[in-house]
Amino acid sequence: MARSRGRHRTLTSVAGSLALLVGTVLVGAGAPAQAQPPPTLRELAAAQGLHLGAAVAGPPTLADPTYREVLTREFSMGTSENDMKWGPIHPAPDTYAFANADAQAALLADNAMAMRGHNLAWHMQNPDWLTSGTWTRDEAIGLLEDHIDAVAGRYAGRIVEWDVVNEAVGLGDDPWPNPWSASIGYPDYLDVAFHRARLADPSAQLFYNDFGIELANPRADAVYDLVRGMVGRGVPIDGVGFQAHLSVDSCPTPTSCTDGLLTEMARYEALGLQVSITELDVAIPLPADADELARQADVYRQVVLACLWAPNCDTVVLWGVSDAHSWIPGFRPGWGAALLLDEQYQPKPAYDAVAALLADPPALPAPTTTVPASPTTVAPAAQVTPAFTG
Numbered sequence: 001m002a003r004s005r006g007r008h009r010t011l012t013s014v015a016g017s018l019a020l021l022v023g024t025v026l027v028g029a030g031a032p033a034q035a036q037p038p039p040t041l042r043e044l045a046a047a048q049g050l051h052l053g054a055a056v057a058g059p060p061t062l063a064d065p066t067y068r069e070v071l072t073r074e075f076s077m078g079t080s081e082n083d084m085k086w087g088p089i090h091p092a093p094d095t096y097a098f099a100n101a102d103a104q105a106a107l108l109a110d111n112a113m114a115m116r117g118h119n120l121a122w123h124m125q126n127p128d129w130l131t132s133g134t135w136t137r138d139e140a141i142g143l144l145e146d147h148i149d150a151v152a153g154r155y156a157g158r159i160v161e162w163d164v165v166n167e168a169v170g171l172g173d174d175p176w177p178n179p180w181s182a183s184i185g186y187p188d189y190l191d192v193a194f195h196r197a198r199l200a201d202p203s204a205q206l207f208y209n210d211f212g213i214e215l216a217n218p219r220a221d222a223v224y225d226l227v228r229g230m231v232g233r234g235v236p237i238d239g240v241g242f243q244a245h246l247s248v249d250s251c252p253t254p255t256s257c258t259d260g261l262l263t264e265m266a267r268y269e270a271l272g273l274q275v276s277i278t279e280l281d282v283a284i285p286l287p288a289d290a291d292e293l294a295r296q297a298d299v300y301r302q303v304v305l306a307c308l309w310a311p312n313c314d315t316v317v318l319w320g321v322s323d324a325h326s327w328i329p330g331f332r333p334g335w336g337a338a339l340l341l342d343e344q345y346q347p348k349p350a351y352d353a354v355a356a357l358l359a360d361p362p363a364l365p366a367p368t369t370t371v372p373a374s375p376t377t378v379a380p381a382a383q384v385t386p387a388f389t390g
C-alpha cells in the first residue's frame, strides 16, 4: 500500500512506483521470460512514500564508481557524513571550503536524490580558530549567523531538511558544552540558529538532531522539553532527528523498538513536528555471527516499520552506504558490521529484512478501543493491549 502523505513524496518516488508498476505489468503480460533484477531498496521505499538515505563520504570514496553506483541505486537521499560540519567547511575565519559538499550535492541532484544538511551548530568537529577563540555574546551571534548565511544560503533550495543544531543536551543536567552555549547562552543559541536558518533557506525543514532519544529515557525527556520550549517560544523548528545509533541488543522483543519509537514520535507529532531517523546503524560485536546478523535484521525491521506507521515520519537515513564506510569500528573498537550491505556491497540479512518489509508492510493495527464499563458490569471490560506486531 503506497502512502501518499509523505512530505517529500516527489516525482522521484512517483517514478519509482511507476517503474515497479511497469515491470509488474510487463511480466504479467507474458513478456519474454527474462530474470528481472529484484527491486532496489530505493524503488521499494519510493513505493511507500519513504525517503531512504545514506551518509555520503568525501573523497576519495566519493569518486569510486562502485560506491557511486550503489549509493545512487539503493538510496533516494544523502547527507554529507562530515563535509558540511564547521571544521571541514569553514576551516579559517574568512575561508569556506565547499568543494566536497558541492560534489556531494551535485551527485545527489544528478541522480534525483534529496539531500539532508548536517549540521550548523555542534560541539564536535569545529575548527581550532573557533574553539580556541574567546568571543563576546554579540561576536558569537555574528559568527553563527554569518556561517549559517554562507552555508545554508549556498545550498538554499537544495536541502529538504537541515540539522540546524546537533546534540545540544548534555548527559547530566547541564547543556552539552560547545562554543555557542558558552558565548551566547543556552537555549538562546538554538533560537538564534533556527531563526537565521529559516531566513537563509526558507524552503528547508529545520531539525534538531540528537542521539539516544529514540526510546524512552531521561535524556529523551530532556530533549523533548528543550524542543517543546522552542515551539512555545515560536522558534521555527519543523522536526526532530532521531540519530538511532543502535546495537544488536537494542530491541529485546520483536515489538519493543517499534512500540518505543512510536511513543517517542507521537509526542513530537502532538507538537506539530516531524521526526526523521537520521543516522541509523546497528552495531554488532565483531566478528558477527549468523544469530547476530539475524537479530540485527530485526532491529532494522522494527525501526523502519515505526517510520512507516508513524504519521509524522517519512525519512530513514543510514549512517553509511556499506560496512566498508561505517564510522562504528573507529568509534567503538571491536564493533562493526552495522549497515545493510557488507564490505563488498553484498546484501546482508538486514538488507533482505528491510526489502521484505518495504515490499509488503503490515497494516498499522487498529487503534485500541476500550469498551466503557456499563453500570451493571461487575468485572472491568476487557482491554485490548496495543500490539504493534509486525
Ligand code: XIL
Binding pocket: 081, 082, 166, 211, 243, 279, 327
Ligand atoms: C561521525 C562521522 O561518521 C565520522 O566519520 C566522524 O569522524 C565523526 O562524526 N553523530 C553525528 C554524526 O551527528 O555527525 C557523527 O558522524 C556520528 C554521531
